[in-house]
Amino acid sequence: xxxxxxxxxxxxxxxxxxxxxxxxxxxxxxxxxxxxxxxxxxxxxxxxxxxxxxxxxxxxxxxxxxxxxxxxxxxxxxxxxxxxxxxxxxxxxxxxxxxxxxxxxxxxxxxxxxxxxxxxxxxxxxxxxxxxxxxxxxxxxxxxxxxxxxxxxxxxxxxxxxxxxxxxxxxxxxxxxxxxxxxxxxxxxxxxxxxxxxxxxxxxxxxxxxxxxxxxxxxxxxxxxxxxxxxxxxxxxxxxxxxxxxxxxxxxxxxxxxxxxxxxxxxxxxxxxxxxxxxxxxxxxxxxxxxxxxxxxxxxxxxxxxxxxxxxxxxxxxxxxxxxxxxxxxxxxxxxxxxxxxxxxxxxxxx
Amino acid sequence: xxxxxxxxxxxxxxxxxxxxxxxxxxxxxxxxxxxxxxxxxxxxxxxxxxxxxxxxxxxxxxxxxxxxxxxxxxxxxxxxxxxxxxxxxxxxxxxxxxxxxxxxxxxxxxxxxxxxxxxxxxxxxxxxxxxxxxxxxxxxxxxxxxxxxxxxxxxxxxxxxxxxxxxxxxxxxxxxxxxxxxxxxxxxxxxxxxxxxxxxxxxxxxxxxxxxxxxxxxxxxxxxxxxxxxxxxxxxxxxxxxxxxxxxxxxxxxxxxxxxxxxxxxxxxxxxxxxxxxxxxxxxxxxxxxxxxxxxxxxxxxxxxxxxxxxxxxxxxxxxxxxxxxxxxxxxxxxxxxxxxxxxxxxxxxx
DNA sequence: CGTAGATAGGAAAGGGCTTTCCTGCTACGT
DNA sequence: ACGTAGCAGGAAAGCCCTTTCCTATCTACG
Numbered sequence: 090x091x092x093x094x095x096x097x098x099x100x101x102x103x104x105x106x107x108x109x110x111x112x113x114x115x116x117x118x119x120x121x122x123x124x125x126x127x128x129x130x131x132x133x134x135x136x137x138x139x140x141x142x143x144x145x146x147x148x149x150x151x152x153x154x155x156x157x158x159x160x161x162x163x164x165x166x167x168x169x170x171x172x173x174x175x176x177x178x179x180x181x182x183x184x185x186x187x188x189x190x191x192x193x194x195x196x197x198x199x200x201x202x203x204x205x206x207x208x209x210x211x212x213x214x215x216x217x218x219x220x221x222x223x224x225x226x227x228x229x230x231x232x233x234x235x236x237x238x239x240x241x242x243x244x245x246x247x248x249x250x251x252x253x254x255x256x257x258x259x260x261x262x263x264x265x266x267x268x269x270x271x272x273x274x275x276x277x278x279x280x281x282x283x284x285x286x287x288x289x290x291x292x293x294x295x296x297x298x299x300x301x302x303x304x305x306x307x308x309x310x311x312x313x314x315x316x317x318x319x320x321x322x323x324x325x326x327x328x329x330x331x332x333x334x335x336x337x338x339x340x341x342x343x344x345x346x347x348x349x350x351x352x353x354x355x356x357x358x359x360x361x362x363x364x365x366x367x368x369x370x371x372x373x374x375x376x377x378x379x380x381x382x383x384x385x386x387x388x389x390x391x392x393x394x395x396x397x398x399x400x401x402x403x404x405x406x407x408x409x410x411x412x413x414x415x416x417x418x419x420x421x422x423x424x425x426x427x428x429x430x431x432x433x434x435x436x437x438x439x440x
Numbered sequence: 441x442x443x444x445x446x447x448x449x450x451x452x453x454x455x456x457x458x459x460x461x462x463x464x465x466x467x468x469x470x471x472x473x474x475x476x477x478x479x480x481x482x483x484x485x486x487x488x489x490x491x492x493x494x495x496x497x498x499x500x501x502x503x504x505x506x507x508x509x510x511x512x513x514x515x516x517x518x519x520x521x522x523x524x525x526x527x528x529x530x531x532x533x534x535x536x537x538x539x540x541x542x543x544x545x546x547x548x549x550x551x552x553x554x555x556x557x558x559x560x561x562x563x564x565x566x567x568x569x570x571x572x573x574x575x576x577x578x579x580x581x582x583x584x585x586x587x588x589x590x591x592x593x594x595x596x597x598x599x600x601x602x603x604x605x606x607x608x609x610x611x612x613x614x615x616x617x618x619x620x621x622x623x624x625x626x627x628x629x630x631x632x633x634x635x636x637x638x639x640x641x642x643x644x645x646x647x648x649x650x651x652x653x654x655x656x657x658x659x660x661x662x663x664x665x666x667x668x669x670x671x672x673x674x675x676x677x678x679x680x681x682x683x684x685x686x687x688x689x690x691x692x693x694x695x696x697x698x699x700x701x702x703x704x705x706x707x708x709x710x711x712x713x714x715x716x717x718x719x720x721x722x723x724x725x726x727x728x729x730x731x732x733x734x735x736x737x738x739x740x741x742x743x744x745x746x747x748x749x750x751x752x753x754x755x756x757x758x759x760x761x762x763x764x765x766x767x768x769x770x771x772x773x774x775x776x777x778x779x780x781x782x783x784x785x786x787x788x789x790x791x
Numbered sequence: 792c793g794t795a796g797a798t799a800g801g802a803a804a805g806g807g808c809t810t811t812c813c814t815g816c817t818a819c820g821t
Numbered sequence: 822a823c824g825t826a827g828c829a830g831g832a833a834a835g836c837c838c839t840t841t842c843c844t845a846t847c848t849a850c851g
Contacts, residue, residue, distance in 0.1 A: 134582035141837035160516030203490035231485035378729030492807035
């Protein structure tokens with residue numbers, strides 16, 4: 090490993106001079122020395138040791154983001170927005186996949202503290218688990234106490250700035266659309282119950298139901314993993330357990346994709362026999378057949394705002410921003426088939 | 441920021457002792473001191489400064505991967521495999537998005553060098569650009585000269601270990617399937633020509649064409665950006681420019697998705713009027729309508745192998761592993777419609 | 792011509808941690 | 822009882838850089 094000292098020796102100057110030239114200090118250096126140093130840097134292919142630099146100066150320049158999994162499009166979008174801001178401000182982003190494991194999440198917060206991260210962004214749902222929330226809170230407190238900045242996406246009970254996707258509102262919008270289309274026999278393909286996102290979206294659904302003087306009984310809600318296969322599984326269970334459903338509300342587009350797959354397999358036409366709606370408006374939503382009615386969350390923007398808030402110097406009371414949800418109507422939501430449709434037997438028998 | 445010295449003071453021991461306990465040195469420490477130190481660590485919520493640690497010890501423990509964009513499913517899969525190995529071996533992964541910008545790619549290699557990364561994985565296509573390849577090569581040479589490990593996914597002309605997706609073979613397989621189905625009027629939706637991936641896949645197509653005594657004339661090849669919208673654009677252009685096409689070969693599944701969207705918009709039935717095939721077998725391929733015939737690359741495995749090779753100590757001649765491609769037949773490939781089909785006018789008029 | 796003021800460059804002190812080396816014990820063998 | 826081995830713990834050097842402080846040189850002005 091070539092070091093700054095090597096460069097200094099090669100150029101016949103002091104390490105201080107090399108440092109000033111390489112790291113662009115304000116102090117002026119004669120053109121002759123500058124040239125000699127740069128030549129040495131070139132010859133030795135010198136790259137300063139970032140860790141030594143971070144130790145010596147005290148300015149942080151990396152930010153960390155803890156997501157469920159970057160390969161999940163939801164988080165990929167958030168991360169993209171966040172990266173944009175990071176690049177603009179010359180920050181390095183460390184991406185940590187927690188795979189929704191609370192312990193791993195705690196471990197990553199420590200890791201980011203150890204890395205002297207300037208800011209930590211916690212993206213993704215919180216957990217309805219007071220013990221966990223408490224220990225995470227304590228850890229974050231220790232971090233912010235030493236100047237660290239925290240901002241969270243979509244959880245409510247932690248210190249720090251927050252960007253809140255309008256999950257409740259989105260749930261309300263999508264359910265209202267489904268009820269407005271005339272559906273009364275509705276199944277819900279829900280994400281794991283311990284996620285705050287699930288709780289919020291469900292509560293939006295319930296609010297809409299209430300306005301229509303309907304209820305969403307437990308047997309019409311199936312909790313499953315927050316992905317395509319979970320959606321497929323929950324859809325299959327619901328169809329088997331509750332004959333006569335005319336619409337399925339999935340808690341995100343991946344789950345909706347799984348539901349569509351099951352319906353296609355069973356030969357159930359969508360939306361003719363059963364309507365399906367999703368949540369998040371992932372890019373694929375418009376490429377499915379039928380195209381998916383869903384709720385759009387401005388994910389890229391959410392990621393960008395979360396980091397912007399964290400990097401904004403003006404301390405003070407934690408700020409909360411709500412990112413509005415927007416209904417996106419596409420083909421997969423139609424009117425319910427008549428309850429006594431002669432087709433009913435045709436396709437339920439195929440299951 | 442609480443430091444190791446703070447902990448030592450609080451526990452009434454020397455910094456050396458704290459270090460030994462906190463970082464799990466082999467040297468034994470009495471239970472009493474150990475307990476006092478751990479209590480102090482707990483009280484002060486001490487986390488060691490990772491940069492100072494890296495400076496002091498000389499073992500690296502982070503690896504870097506340069507991809508086009510993690511939110512692209514292709515790279516998301518590769519990254520997933522890579523992360524698995526990294527986690528197993530206790531390495532931190534730094535993900536860098538180059539957005540296919542050669543300059544940014546060079547900059548990231550420097551950044552990873554500066555971060556003292558133990559290994560650098562370059563994922564994704566190379567560029568058919570000798571000048572760039574040369575300067576990247578020089579940079580990597582400087583890195584490996586100081587003990588850095590490099591492995592590349594899918595490019596041929598760089599030092600270091602390599603995992604090579606069977607792009608040529610995959611191109612051959614998919615084109616053979618298309619020709620075998622009877623298609624003769626085939627359009628190619630190609631990725632940018634300067635990518636080695638494009639070159640390799642195209643050459644596979646050409647080999648298959650040759651076996652069928654066919655050629656792939658330039659006017660039936662459209663180059664576009666390597667994503668859904670690029671695919672849509674290229675598909676639209678091809679359909680307009682070359683009437684009578686019975687099959688479209690897209691260079692990846694995203695482009696195929698775009699092509700399907702255009703065909704759906706124009707009311708062209710797939711595969712009845714036009715067949716469409718993709719490449720990579722992304723997860724969505726089986727959820728599109730029709731489900732997509734494509735070529736599977738074991739991307740997760742490729743990512744895992746690339747990192748495993750890089751971390752494998754046994755130096756020596758660079759190793760090259762080929763990751764086999766596998767044809768996945770699904771609905772989107774069918775026999776060609778008869779050339780004089782009465783339907784022809786019906787749907788070409790709709791464009 | 793002498794001195795103040797500016798300026799280029801170097802010496803050296805950290806920054807937080809690890810680790811070698813050393814000291815002062817205890818335990819054991821003869 | 823003495824010598825040696827073994828062990829727990831501390832002192833201090835070193836990892837690579839930045840930056841303050843200082844010196845030496847030069848310019849300019851009275």
